[in-house]
Amino acid sequence: MSVITIQCRLVAEEDTLRTLWELMANKYTPFINELLVQLGQHPEFETWLKKGEVPKETIERINKSLSTQEPFAGQPGRFYTSAITLVKEIYKSWFTLQQRRLRQIEGKERWLKIFKSDIELQQESQCDLNIIRTKASEILNSCAEQLTQDKNQQSKKKGKNTKKNKNESSASTLMNLLFNLYETSDDCLYRCAIAYLIKNNCQVSYLEEEPEQYIKRRHRKEIEIERLRDKLKSRIPNGRDLTGKDWLSTLNKVNNEIPKDENEFKLWQKNLLKVHNSMPFTVDYRTNTDLDCLLGFLNKETNIQKIILCQMYCLKLALKEGLYSFIKYLFADVNSILDKSNELLELLQHSNNKHLIWQLYLMKLSLKSGLDTFIKYMYAKILNLIYKQCKYLVQFNGLKEELNSPEFYICCDKRQLHYFKRFYQDWQNWHHNEEKYSSGLFLLRSARLFWQERTGKGKPWQIHHLILQCSIDTRLLTKEGTEIVRLEKINQADKTISNMEKKGELSKNQLSRLKRELTTRQKLNHSFPDLPSKPLYQGKPNILVGVSLGLGKPVTLAVVDAANQKVLTYRNVKQLLGKKYNLLNRQQQQQQYFSHKRHKAQKDNAPNSFGESELGQYVDRLLANAIVAIAKTYSAGSIVLPKLRDMREIIQSEVQARAEEKIPGYKKGQQEYAKQYLISVHRWSYGRLIETIESQATQAGILIEISSQPSRGNLLDKARDLALFAYQERQLAIV
Structure with a gap:
């Protein structure tokens, strides 16, 4: 299933937009803020934190009591339902973050408990360091054999991957295995050898340990734990302060009070520097029948207004072209431009059709100035407005009673117009025969209504744009x-x-x-x-496209005929992007620029949330489209992607190998080189890239497989081996 999101702007009468803004800003958003506060003060909050979820019944109970109070009363039922769903999701994500921090603290404390210096390990085991190293080598070899056996057994298992299998897979990493062996063993030498391996990142080091480096490393881990504990004390999820009342209150405290301690000072500083969201919360419509898609007809008055807008735009372009005679026209009366000897213009004057007079005069002046192509453009534009009388519009259940004119006109790009046309067709078929057709086959799955922030002068509903986001299942196209x-x-x-x-x-x-x-x-x-x-797309099951991810080059692919162990073609990132390869370098430069700018802002204690462009997302789409196109060209049955959780190890291995090649035998120099190299190369969002490839492949009907990317070899070999490993795992599952 591939679900994509499209969006459009909604246009309506000013009174309609004003009523909707006041409803969302003065009732809906404060209602969600109050729900968040009351749930955070609930006596069972700690129980919910352990479970990771707020019971829906509790939210509904609070919602029932608040919905009869001012200023929260009088909202449409869909708004209350949306608020319940939104608050539940907010707390669920917040609980997930808190649980993750708890697990991180537990893991770091577990590591810190085992972390001991070489001298302490020798004293505890009463053995020489060489004996500990020898024992560590034996343990490392036995663990490697055990992991290989476990991996082979899991590959031979039939059936679907259950949660139990996933847990076993995650627990079978070398580090976790060493931790488990340390806790289950009673032998002192055995435990010290494992502690030695854990301290040296699962390796046997023959270098002498520096006491200063050991102290720094231990202190760094203690700081990490302390920072996580501070984050764990973070307050409950905050709502949205649309009026800026909280910010002004904090500013007043800073001016008139002295902070009690450093923590209170940091809290004030955080509140003042934080970029607050000044837009109301979104309204979710989870049921596709909550939207009525209609075909509206523009009246004559609306057409005239749009023609006037086109004329104003034409005037602006004409002035830009240097037609200064238009400036005189701006201050002249329409009658003054008429040629009294022209009978046609006299008739138009008596008919009071000033709009047509304006057009004739404009065409006359434009012809005189030599703007023939511009006249053709304007004439076609006006004819298009006159003859294109219909437009798609939408109504929302629950708002029909609240608004005098509940119709919202859809303004979208031509590339998205066919989606809304299909919404209208589905709604018409279902509305005219509800007993025959199911709304479960609507192309539209759900919708979201929100305000997009804009800059300018005027009322909020005049400045900001009302946006409708729609999620669709591409299979239903x-x-x-x-x-x-x-x-x-x-x-x-x-x-x-x-x-x-x-x-x-x-x-x-x-x-x-x-x-x-x-x-x-x-x-x-x-x-x-x-x-x-x-x-439907039909690919060959023996043809696989392996996609390897790397640091210097985000994507490399290999098309493999796995049955014959033959590589059909390779593609690197430059070949995939073609003429748009320069966008990759531009994205890297943008990242470095914003990173430097953010670093300077942090040093000055200034706001450092800089909005970056969506260039990276655009490059991801280009890469995904190119990969899917190559898969179709070779009739590939599947695209094999690496496991995202392996990316950290892959990147570290690549950087370490590069550092050892550049500076052999000098550990400190290798570390400095690795640090500088990581700064110089891009920081790509591999998760976003994988999601984009999955989405494009699913839309095309190509199967997605996930496998482990090898950590050794060049990117071409990794892409080839990734596809071959996935095919072997598939064959083992069939046996």
Whole structure:
């Protein structure tokens, strides 16, 4: 399933936009702020933190009590539902961060407990350091053999990967294995040898330990733990202060009070430097039937207004071209420009059709100035406005009663217009025959309404843009893809109905749900008519595209015929990007510029949140499109991507190998070189790149496989081996 998001601007009457802004800014956003505060003060908050989730019943209970109080009362039901969902997701993500910090603290304290100097290890084991090293080498060899056996056994396992298998896989890393052996062993020498390996990153070091470096390393780890503890004390999720009241309150404290301690001073500084979001919270519409997609017709007055706008734009361009005679026209009356000897203009004057007079005069003056092509453009533009009378619009359930004019006109790019046209067709088919068609086959899956911040003068609803984001399932764009989705939903509905019927006696709510499932199952027998047809992609299962990720070159791929152990072609990042390869260097320069700018701002205790351009995301899309195109060219059955959790090890191995090659035998020099090299190269978002490739491949119908990328060899060899490993794992799973 590939879900993508499109967005458009919504245009409506000023009174409609004003009412919606006041509703979202004065009621909806303060309501979410109050929900966040009350949940953070709940007596069961610590229990929720351990579970990692806030019970929905608790949020609904607080919502029920707040919805009758001012200023939160009088909102549409969809707004309350959206607030509950949004608050639940906010706390879930916050709990996830807190749990992650707890695990990090636990792991670092565990490491710090084992971390001992060479002298301490010799005293504890009562053995010479060479004996500890010999024992460490034996343990390292036995662990490597055990990991190899475990990996082979897991590859031979049949069936799907369960959570248990994933946990076993994550626990089978060398470091975790050493920690487990340390805790289960009672032998003093054995434990000291393991501690020696853990301290030296799972390696046997024959260099003498420097006491100063040991102290610095231990102190650095203690600082890391302390910083994590400070983050753990962070307050509950904050709402949005649209009025700036909290910021002004903090500023007043800074001017009139003295901080009690350094922590309070840092808190004040953080509140003043923090970039606050001045836009209301988004409103989520999780049900696609909450939106009515209609076809609206523009009246004559709207057309005239748009023609006037075009004329003003024309005037601006004409002035830019140097037609200074237009300046005189700006201060002249329409009657003064008429030629009294022209009968046509006299008739137009008596008919009071000043707009047509304006156009004729403009064309006359433009012809005189030699702007023939510009006249053709303007004439076509005006004709387009006159004859294109219809426009897509949308209405939101819950807002129809709140707004006098609940229609919002959709303004989007031509590339996205066909999506909204399809929304309209789906809604029309379903609305005219709700008993026959299911809304589960709508191209539109969910929507989100929010305000996009803009700069300018005026009222907020005049300055900022109202944006509608829509998520769509790309499989539903075609008849063949819709059939796949329809069969999936039929199987799911049949399974649900069968499970409920097996229960025997059902409650009232269960009977109601069973009735809904039966109705949905009946509707799924019919698909929407007149859907575009496109054959499904059929690739060869023995052809795989291996994609390796690296530090200097983000992407390298190899197209492999795995059955014959043959490489069909290689592609590096320069070949993938082609003429747009320079964008990669530009992205690197932008990163270095913003990194330097952020560093200077941090030194001056100034705001350091600089918005970077979306150039990196654009390059990711170019790379993903090129990879998918090559996969189609060679009829590849799948694209193999590396595991994201292996990227840190891959990058460190690549940098270390490069440092050893440049400065052999000098450890400190290698570390300095690695540090400078990491600064000079780009810091690519591999997670975003992998997500983009997955999205593009899924839309094209190409299977995605995940495998472990080798840590040794060049990027071409890594891409080839990645594809071969994935094919071998697939074959072992079949056996």
